[in-house]
Amino acid sequence: MPKLKTHKGTAKRVRITNNGKIVRERAFGNHILAKKSKARKRNMKTPAVVKGKIAKNIKTALGA
Numbered sequence: 001m002p003k004l005k006t007h008k009g010t011a012k013r014v015r016i017t018n019n020g021k022i023v024r025e026r027a028f029g030n031h032i033l034a035k036k037s038k039a040r041k042r043n044m045k046t047p048a049v050v051k052g053k054i055a056k057n058i059k060t061a062l063g064a
Contacts, residue, residue: 007061014050014058022050022058 014024028036029044050058 004063006063010058010061022055023047024050
């Protein structure tokens with residue numbers, strides 16, 4: 001079986017932690033921020049952990 005190529009679009013959006021978890025940035029934090037509450041904007045800054053089947057698919061796309 002040949003090596004799998006890394007999916008570069010995925011590689012730019014997520015990273016794998018030392019424990020093997022997949023971390024992504026949250027969406028909706030770029031514009032139209034006036035109507036969003038402080039708490040909502042603050043939570044958008046924190047990274048999110050990807051779980052389940054989607055995490056497995058991402059690891060496959062990254063060749064990890």
